[in-house]
Amino acid sequence: MTTPRILAATYVALAVLAFADGPAWALTPLCLGALVALGELWLRALTGEAMPTVTRIGLAIAAGLVSLPFLAITLHATGILIRPRTVAIGLAVLATVLGVVVLLRERAHGAPVDARLPRTVAVVAASGALTLAVGFVALSAYDRLPHPPLPGYTSLALNGWAGDLRGPVTIPARGVHVPVRVSSAGLPAATQPLRVRVGARLVSGRPLAVTPDTTRSVDVFVPAPPDNCLHRVEISLGATSTVFYAQGPGRHRC
Amino acid sequence: MTLTRPAPGPTAAVASPPEAPATASRRPAVLCAATLTGAGSAGAALLVAANRAAEWDTGRQFALFWAGMLVFTLPAVYWLVRRGSGARLRVAVLTAYAGFTYLPKLLRTPDGPLFHDEFAHWRQAREILLDGHLFEQNPIVKVVGDFPGLHSTVAAISGLTGVSIWHGALIVLIVAHLLVVLGVAVLAEEIWQDARIAAVATIIYSLNSSFLFFDTQFGYESLAIPLLVWTLVALHRAMRGPAGRARLGWSAVTVMLSAATIATHHLTALGLLGVMLILCAVATARALRRINPRAVTWTAWALTVAATVLVVAYLWVVAPRTAGYLDPYLAKALDQIAGMAGEGGGGGRTLFRESIAPWWERAAAFGAQGVAAFGMLAAALWLRRKREGDAVSRNGALAMFVLGSCYFPAALLILTPSGAEGARRSWAFSYLGIALVVAPLVIWLLDRAPRYTGPALLAVCAVVMVGNTAAGMNPSYRFPGPPVFGSDTRSSIPEVSAASAWLRSTQGRDLRIVADRYSGLIFGSFGGQRPVTGSVTFPTYELYLAQPDRKISPQLITQLSEWRFTYLIVDRRMAREVPEIQIYFETNEPVPHGDQPAFTLGQLTKFDRTPWTIKIYDSGNIAIYRFDFASLGKAVR
Numbered sequence: 001m002t003t004p005r006i007l008a009a010t011y012v013a014l015a016v017l018a019f020a021d022g023p024a025w026a027l028t029p030l031c032l033g034a035l036v037a038l039g040e041l042w043l044r045a046l047t048g049e050a051m052p053t054v055t056r057i058g059l060a061i062a063a064g065l066v067s068l069p070f071l072a073i074t075l076h077a078t079g080i081l082i083r084p085r086t087v088a089i090g091l092a093v094l095a096t097v098l099g100v101v102v103l104l105r106e107r108a109h110g111a112p113v114d115a116r117l118p119r120t121v122a123v124v125a126a127s128g129a130l131t132l133a134v135g136f137v138a139l140s141a142y143d144r145l146p147h148p149p150l151p152g153y154t155s156l157a158l159n160g161w162a163g164d165l166r167g168p169v170t171i172p173a174r175g176v177h178v179p180v181r182v183s184s185a186g187l188p189a190a191t192q193p194l195r196v197r198v199g200a201r202l203v204s205g206r207p208l209a210v211t212p213d214t215t216r217s218v219d220v221f222v223p224a225p226p227d228n229c230l231h232r233v234e235i236s237l238g239a240t241s242t243v244f245y246a247q248g249p250g251r252h253r254c
Numbered sequence: 255m256t257l258t259r260p261a262p263g264p265t266a267a268v269a270s271p272p273e274a275p276a277t278a279s280r281r282p283a284v285l286c287a288a289t290l291t292g293a294g295s296a297g298a299a300l301l302v303a304a305n306r307a308a309e310w311d312t313g314r315q316f317a318l319f320w321a322g323m324l325v326f327t328l329p330a331v332y333w334l335v336r337r338g339s340g341a342r343l344r345v346a347v348l349t350a351y352a353g354f355t356y357l358p359k360l361l362r363t364p365d366g367p368l369f370h371d372e373f374a375h376w377r378q379a380r381e382i383l384l385d386g387h388l389f390e391q392n393p394i395v396k397v398v399g400d401f402p403g404l405h406s407t408v409a410a411i412s413g414l415t416g417v418s419i420w421h422g423a424l425i426v427l428i429v430a431h432l433l434v435v436l437g438v439a440v441l442a443e444e445i446w447q448d449a450r451i452a453a454v455a456t457i458i459y460s461l462n463s464s465f466l467f468f469d470t471q472f473g474y475e476s477l478a479i480p481l482l483v484w485t486l487v488a489l490h491r492a493m494r495g496p497a498g499r500a501r502l503g504w505s506a507v508t509v510m511l512s513a514a515t516i517a518t519h520h521l522t523a524l525g526l527l528g529v530m531l532i533l534c535a536v537a538t539a540r541a542l543r544r545i546n547p548r549a550v551t552w553t554a555w556a557l558t559v560a561a562t563v564l565v566v567a568y569l570w571v572v573a574p575r576t577a578g579y580l581d582p583y584l585a586k587a588l589d590q591i592a593g594m595a596g597e598g599g600g601g602g603r604t605l606f607r608e609s610i611a612p613w614w615e616r617a618a619a620f621g622a623q624g625v626a627a628f629g630m631l632a633a634a635l636w637l638r639r640k641r642e643g644d645a646v647s648r649n650g651a652l653a654m655f656v657l658g659s660c661y662f663p664a665a666l667l668i669l670t671p672s673g674a675e676g677a678r679r680s681w682a683f684s685y686l687g688i689a690l691v692v693a694p695l696v697i698w699l700l701d702r703a704p705r706y707t708g709p710a711l712l713a714v715c716a717v718v719m720v721g722n723t724a725a726g727m728n729p730s731y732r733f734p735g736p737p738v739f740g741s742d743t744r745s746s747i748p749e750v751s752a753a754s755a756w757l758r759s760t761q762g763r764d765l766r767i768v769a770d771r772y773s774g775l776i777f778g779s780f781g782g783q784r785p786v787t788g789s790v791t792f793p794t795y796e797l798y799l800a801q802p803d804r805k806i807s808p809q810l811i812t813q814l815s816e817w818r819f820t821y822l823i824v825d826r827r828m829a830r831e832v833p834e835i836q837i838y839f840e841t842n843e844p845v846p847h848g849d850q851p852a853f854t855l856g857q858l859t860k861f862d863r864t865p866w867t868i869k870i871y872d873s874g875n876i877a878i879y880r881f882d883f884a885s886l887g888k889a890v891r
Contacts, residue, residue, distance in 0.1 A: 017414045027415040028425060046510070047503035052443070054345055055487065058436040059507065061429060062484045065407060065477075066514035072388055072406035073517065081386030082406070084413035109499075120342055127346040128432070130291060131353025138298035138357065139364055145302075148309055151737060153749040155756070155873035163760050165868055167882045183756075185748060199891050230865060230890045243862050243869035245885065 003044060003106060007099040010037045011092060018088030038091060039064030041098040048105050050112035053120040067094060152186025154210055156240040159217050168230055168245040175223040180235055180242060182208070183215040192238035196222055198246075199231045208237060224248045283343055286333045290326070290350055297326035298357060305361050308733035315733050316612050319358070320720055326354050327719070328712055334453035335700060344453055345436075352435035355460060356428050359470040362732065366420050369731060370742040371473040373779035374398045375405045379419045380782070382409035389572075393784045394775060400573035403518025404477045423472045430477045431470055435460070437483035442690050444490040445650040447643065448697070455693035461622075461718045462685035463726025469682055478519035479682055482526045485511040485561075489530065493537075493553045494646045501549075505557055512561040516568045520576045523565045525683040530558040533653040540652075546645045554649075615724035622721030623665060625714055626688055630658055633691040636698070651691060658687025678726055730834060739825075740833020745772040750825075753876040754781030757821070768794045768814070769823040771839055773876065777823060786819070788839045795839045797822065798853060802860040815883040822867060822879040829855040865890050 001009075013034035017027060039060035051059075071090045075082050158165065160179035169176075187210075194208040203223055225231040225248035233246045300322030308315035333339055333347045362368065367376040374394035381390045388406060392398040398405075404426070412422035435456055442455035459465070469476050485508055492504035516523035537554045540546040569576050609616070637655055641648065661684035667677035699707045723732075730741045738744040754777045757765070763782030774785035788795040792813055800806050828838060829851050836847045845852045861867040861877070865885040871878035 021416075024416040024421075028411075028417060031411060031415045032425070032429070042510070043507070046506045047500065049500050049503065051491075052440070054341075054436055055440050055491075058433060058440055059484060059488070062433055062437075062481060062511065062514075063507075065426070065429065065433075066403070066481065066511070068407040068410040069403040069514065069517050072382075072402060072410060076388040082382055082388065082409065082413075083386055084410075087410045087414060120345060123342045123346045124349050127349040128353060130287070131294065131350045134291070134294045134298050135353060135357050135360060137295075138302050139360060141299075142302045142305060142361055143364065145306060148736070150748050153747075153752065153873045153875070155749075155752060155871065157756060157760075157871040157878075158868075163870060165870070166880065167868075167884055168865070168888075181756075183752070185752065225891075227891075230885075230888050232863065232865075232890050234862075240872040240874055241862070241869065242872060245865045245868070245882075245888075245890065 003041070003099060003102045003111065006037050006040060007095060010034050010041070010095045013037070014088045014092045014095070018085045034091070035064035035067065036060050037064070038067050038095055038098070041095060041102060042067070044111070045098045045101040045105065048102075048109065048112070050114055053114060053116050056114065056117060057121060057124060067091065150186060152184070152212075154182070154184045154187060154190075154192070154238065154240060156235070156237045156242055157181045157183075158242050158244065162244070165244050168247055170228075171222060171224040171246045171248060173224050173249045175221055177219040178222050178233075178235060179217050179219050180237075181215065181217055182210060182237060184210045185213055187212055190238075193236075194218070194220065195234075195236045196220060197232075197234040197236070198223065198225050210237075222246070226250075282338060282340075283346075286339075286343055286347065289329050290333065290347065293326045293329045294350065294354055297322045297354065300325060301357055301361055305734055308729075308735050311736060316615060316729075319732070320716075323358070323719065324716055327351075328716070330354070331457055331712065331715065334457065335450055335697070337450070341449060344439075344449055348435050348439055348453065348456060349432060351456075351460070352432040353428070355435075355466060356431045356470055358466050358732070359427075360424070362467070362734065363471075367472055367779060368743050368746075369471045369473070370775065371395055371398070372471055373775045375408070375472045375474070376419055376423070377779045377782070378402070378405040379409040379412065379423070382406060383413055383419070393786065394778045397520065397573060397576050397579045398474070400575065401474055401517060401519055403481075403514060404472075404474045407477065408472075420472075427470060427472060427476050430480045433480035434465075434469070434483060437480055437487060438686065438689065441483055441487050441490070441650075441686075442693060444487060444494075445643070445647050445654070445690060446694055447647065448694070451693045451697050454696045455689045457715065458692055458696070459685055459689035461715065461722055462681055462689075463678060463722040464682040466723050467727045467731055468678065474519035475522055475679065475682065478515050478522035481511055481515040481518060482522050482529070482683070483686070485515060485526060486529060489533070489554070489557055490646055490650055492557060493550045493649070494644070495549060495553075497549060501553060505553065505560075508557050509560050509564070512557075513564050516565045520569070520573065520580065521679055522683075523568075525680070527558070527562055527565055529653070529657055529683065529686075530554070530561055532656045533649065534558050536653045536656065537649050540645070540649060546649060550645050550649065610729050611724050615720055618717050618721030619725040620721070622718040622725065625718050626661060629692040629695070630655075630661075630688060632695055633658070633688075636695050637691065640694075654687040654690040656687070657684055658689075658691055660684045661688055681722075681726070728835075738834050739827040739831040740772065740835055740837070742772070742775065742835065744834075745827075746776055747875075749873050749875055750776045751780060753777075753823075753871060753873055753878060754783070756871060757878060758782055761821075765821055766817065766819040767821040767823055768797060768819055770798075770825055770828060771837055772833075773823045773825050783821075785823070788843060790842065793844075795843055795845065798824070798828070798838075798857060799845065800857065800860070802856045802863075811883060811886065814881065820881055822861065822881060824858050824861065824877045824879070826855065826858050826875050826877070829853045829858050863890075 013030050017031055042063035043059055072082050075086055075090060080086050159181040162178045189212050191207045191209050193205055195205040196203050220235050222233055225246055228247045228250040230245050230247055234241050234243050300318050304315045304318035304322060307318055330347055330351050334344055367373045374392050378392055378398055388402045390399050408422045408426050411425060412419050438459045439452040439456045442452035443449060469479055488504050488507040488511055492501055492508050495501045515526050534554045537546050537551040541548060541551040637651060661681060664677040664680045696711060730738060730744050735744060737747045750773055758781045765783045767777060767783050767785045769777055769785040769787060771787050774787045777783045778785045786794055796807055796810055832851055838845050861879050862869055865888045866882050867879040868882055869877055869879050
């Protein structure tokens with residue numbers, strides 16, 4: 001393929017990658033094609049000589065691939081954020097620079113032609129596609145077969161304002177409703193005791209039905225501690241619990 | 255205006271070794287495609303069956319796995335070394351071989367990171383997509399952020415195409431795997447100028463312990479090693495010349511690929527320098543004996559100096575933490591070797607300790623080392639007798655022999671806990687040397703008595719593949735299975751992921767948290783947090799180790815408070831189970847390792863009763879506490 005054609009194909013591919021919002025399965029080969037074309041430009045710019053076809057294919061892929069980190073480092077160094085569009089534009093600039101070098105070189109010395117290259121590329125592509133197809137079928141089959149269940153769990157967390165507690169809380173004399181989040185996954189339905197302890201004292205307890213694979217918020221009433229000393233408040237559901245520290249409304253110092 | 259001209263004639267043939275002619279008849283190609291498609295499908299089915307056997311714990315996974323690998327590999331090897339195979343057929347088979355040998359890793363981790371370093375790179379790629387910056391410090395592997403080659407490539411592909419980070423990574427890694435396979439073949443052809451030898455060298459290289467699982471992971475070496483191989487290809491072509499523009503051009507390619515290697519991985523860049531220095535040393539020795547043309551030696555030295563300047567400058571300016579990161583591993587490994595040599599003989603590790611690998615895999619692991627040693631011995635005699643090829647080829651062959659010999663000293667390091675990781679990583683380099691010097695010997699044997707040596711060599715190939723893979727990777731990395739605490743690949747249960755997702759959704763990302771190694775992987779990657787798992791200077795593991803009635807070191811509390819650590823993650827499995835890889839937090843942790851867990855439940859649940867830790871989340875195994883250092887020392891009723 002002549003250099004102007006490679007350049008044109010690269011620009012078109014990069015424009016699509018930067019501005020079109022296509023499906024990933026279509027954009028991926030386009031992206032790889034653009035990188036290989038860029039790698040070919042690197043080779044033409046730097047060596048400009050004939051080489052065995054496998055060497056050319058391998059080096060073009062390698063050079064195309066490493067263009068991305070080189071570009072990312074350049075963008076970083078120049079303070080430009082690494083975004084899909086900046087990457088595509090950067091690659092287009094790189095292709096232009098390389099293309100100019102190649103065209104100048106070819107004007108002076110001509111360009112080598114390897115008639116075997118297209119067929120070898122086709123062989124690599126066909127073999128790769130066949131292997132990918134076998135791999136894809138294997139992967140899909142493995143994915144669809146039944147797998148052993150993973151261990152389940154029930155979690156309890158402070159929720160809402162209680163989730164943002166950063167220190168002891170002062171509970172007014174009327175008590176307070178503490179929101180907690182109950183979540184269960186991979187376990188059968190069960191009823192577990194929901195208990196509140198203030199210090200060592202069990203202040204309330206009731207059964208709570210925990211439905212499988214659901215998450216819900218539950219308000220738990222916590223009465224005020226008897227004094228303004230620091231008390232440990234534990235809300236537990238079965239074997240799980242949350243703990244925070246609170247003081248009552250009293251005025252005397254502990 | 256035409257910009258093309260015919261390929262150069264005889265002059266260019268000096269620069270480019272002639273290719274073997276393409277297959278004249280299509281029949282072998284069709285037959286090859288049919289047999290390998292059938293073998294590949296059967297092999298893939300067996301690999302799937304192996305994974306299922308492992309998942310359901312039937313114990314048949316090892317036999318099924320190797321049956322699957324060999325059912326494809328052996329016919330592929332046949333087509334590669336067959337005298338009548340043409341150049342294109344070999345390329346096609348090598349491509350298929352690269353694809354098939356990626357399948358075990360693909361089946362192991364089809365939809366997300368699983369190996370330790372994969373979490374670090376996954377996080378780094380996501381940070382680039384989220385923030386658009388490079389060189390962010392990584393909390394899982396400290397220096398990963400300083401080497402953006404792999405994750406910036408993955409992030410760019412993910413961003414440009416819309417595929418997920420993981421699928422972007424798979425695309426890059428499969429391409430990199432293909433590059434290794436083709437690269438070794440091209441490098442071998444540069445040295446031996448024989449396509450069959452090149453194919454055999456590729457197969458031998460693919461037997462190294464890292465090829466199937468380690469160098470296929472989402473880790474920087476998976477991209478850096480193909481870059482190393484292609485740098486050596488470019489270096490050989492630069493050394494070969496001809497002088498003038500061609501040499502300059504190839505030199506530029508060598509420098510470009512060296513730069514990409516150092517921007518991708520520290521150890522591979524150092525390994526590349528090591529190989530280049532070996533090449534220089536051999537070239538100099540031969541130049542002193544007036545065997546080498548001066549241009550060959552000078553080119554080798556000039557490019558090695560250029561690569562050294564790049565590597566040193568990068569490590570000095572961009573990644574100055576690297577030395578501090580690598581140094582403790584080497585220092586401790588040397589200490590442990592000294593300990594093993596001392597009176598007590600302590601400090602070593604027992605190979606395959608508590609491994610569930612079958613006896614024949616373990617036996618093959620030891621047998622593979624013997625085969626490598628025998629192969630290198632025979633290669634030494636072969637190189638001494640057969641002085642073929644031009645100066646560059648001979649130079650390359652001798653340098654590869656020196657490189658291959660480095661494989662054996664590394665075996666000493668595998669006996670130490672701190673050196674084992676480094677030893678395994680070094681084999682991906684040194685096996686390149688073994689592959690390149692043993693390959694011609696294999697072809698010589700095949701040509702002398704193909705009927706007998708062919709099956710025997712295939713059997714040896716199978717033993718080495720099984721043995722090296724068993725030596726390089728734990729079964730828990732190779733196969734799925736029931737959750738196992740203290741395994742990088744199997745300790746991640748849905749409960750840990752749910753806790754990390756909850757923390758991220760309710761408290762945000764980039765929080766500084768204290769965690770163990772395994773929770774840290776999940777919270778630091780999917781959770782987007784900044785976990786610390788402890789070090790000598792910041793011993794966060796003392797929080798867990800402290801007995802319930804003992805105070806935490808004030809110095810540690812000051813560090814946590816001043817450095818704005820806000821959350822503590824506690825995995826109670828630490829009190830019930832011994833970690834599979836004998837690490838709770840980090841490799842140098844001061845935690846007793848024995849048959850019993852190092853922690854009691856009291857040590858891990860003491861935070862339920864300390865007013866400076868608010869327990870905001872609990873799911874049975876995992877608890878999350880928020881630090882409230884202002885309440886430290888307060889009395890509680």
